[in-house]
Each structure stands twice: as C-alpha cells, then as structure tokens.
Amino acid sequence: MEVNVYNIKGEDTGRKIALNESIFGIEPNDHAIYLDVKQYMANKRQGTHKSKERSEMSGSTRKLGRQKGGGGARRGDVNSPVLVGGARVFGPKPRDYSFKLNKKVKALARKSALSYKAKGNAIVVIEDFNYEAPKTKDFVAMTKNLKVNDKKLLVVLSESNKNVYLSARNLQKAHVQTVSGLNTYRVLDAGVLVLTESALSAIDNVLSKKEA
Known part of the structure; x- marks a missing residue:
C-alpha cells in the first residue's frame, strides 16, 4: 500500500x-x-483505595449488648461491621493492578x-x-x-x-x-x-x- x-x-x-x-x-x-x-x-x-477494617478502627471494645435474648443479631463493640459507622469487612486495600x-x-x-x-x-x-x-x-x-x-x-x-x-x-x-x-x-x-x-x-x- x-x-x-x-x-x-x-x-x-x-x-x-x-x-x-x-x-x-x-x-x-x-x-x-x-x-x-x-x-x-x-x-x-x-490502586491507592483503602477502607478501615475492624482492627484499624478506634473506639471502645466494650460489648454493647448481651449475646442472646436481644431479638436481633449478635454484635460486639461499636466497631462491629453490622453497625452504622462500624468497620468494613473485606474492604479494598492498596494493590498493584x-x-x-x-x-x-x-x-x-x-x-x-x-x-x-x-x-x-x-x-x-x-x-x-x-x-x-x-x-x-x-x-x-x-x-x-x-x-x-x-x-x-x-x-x-x-x-x-x-x-x-x-x-x-x-x-x-x-x-x-x-x-x-x-x-x-x-x-x-x-x-x-x-x-x-x-x-x-x-x-x-x-x-x-x-x-x-
């Protein structure tokens, strides 16, 4: 051509x-x-995205409610992923794409x-x-x-x-x-x-x- x-x-x-x-x-x-x-x-x-996991959150480790009998899901401290404002489970971490x-x-x-x-x-x-x-x-x-x-x-x-x-x-x-x-x-x-x-x-x- x-x-x-x-x-x-x-x-x-x-x-x-x-x-x-x-x-x-x-x-x-x-x-x-x-x-x-x-x-x-x-x-x-x-690849700099990052969210905090439970071990990285700051807050009290006091258990908020009893294990059974509350009528809802069991939960631990205020950093529990099931609570609003809590940590994220398996969140994004810095990585090389x-x-x-x-x-x-x-x-x-x-x-x-x-x-x-x-x-x-x-x-x-x-x-x-x-x-x-x-x-x-x-x-x-x-x-x-x-x-x-x-x-x-x-x-x-x-x-x-x-x-x-x-x-x-x-x-x-x-x-x-x-x-x-x-x-x-x-x-x-x-x-x-x-x-x-x-x-x-x-x-x-x-x-x-x-x-x-």
Missing part, C-alpha cells in the same frame, strides 16, 4: 511511500488489542491497530518538520493545511521535539508522541495518524524486529 507524502503546507510533494504490509496490512487481532489496551488502562490505575504481557502480543496489538488505521485511510505521511519556537498557531495552520483540523490527531515523531510538543500541548484534539512511546490505546483513540517520514522508518525498524 502506497500513500502520498505531504509537507506541512498541505502540498503534495509528488512522492509516494510504501507502508510495510507486515505492519500496516495484517489481519487485525482483536484479542491482542484487547489485552494490550487492558494492560495500558490497568497500569494507569493508582499491572500485569505482564508478552512482547510479541504487544507488538501484534500495535500492528493490528496500525492496520485498522491503514484500512480506514486514516494515515497521513508528511515530511519531517520543526519549528524555530513553540507556536500553537503554526501547528493549527499545519492541521488545517492537511485538512485534519476537525479530527482527533496523533502526530508521531521519530524522536522527541520540544517545540512541536509545546505547540500542540494546548490543543484538546491533538497529541504528539514519539515512536518509542507509541502504544495501541493512543493509536486507536486517534481519528487520524500523522506520521513523519522518519517516524515511519522507525516504526518499521521497531516492529519488524519483533516479528520473529
């Missing part, structure tokens, strides 16, 4: 670039995508997500670019020139670029990502992928190594 290469002015450079079929043309694996997105969301959870996922599964998930975007004609390839200084209006002008300003964008760069990142930081529908940090969730969440030529080459290098 070949796509046209544009510049930041939205002009067709007259060049075409081929998308690697082993990355952008595979049959998507929905289960791999599910697992990778599940892991991404799980890793974002803080992250889990392991094989590298090949994660690579398959990313390829599947990229293949979905390629099938949906939601990939735009542009020449490498840079800004002399961070300017949001320059970034907005580029999205308008490429006719993608009304969509949720994921701009993928081969390496970190502070000026480009700062130019897009205030835009709600735009996100700048390097190839090293590219993940399945970000790809699927974007309406359009804007890839620089060097980023496309970097994706080929990274994901092609994980085929074996």
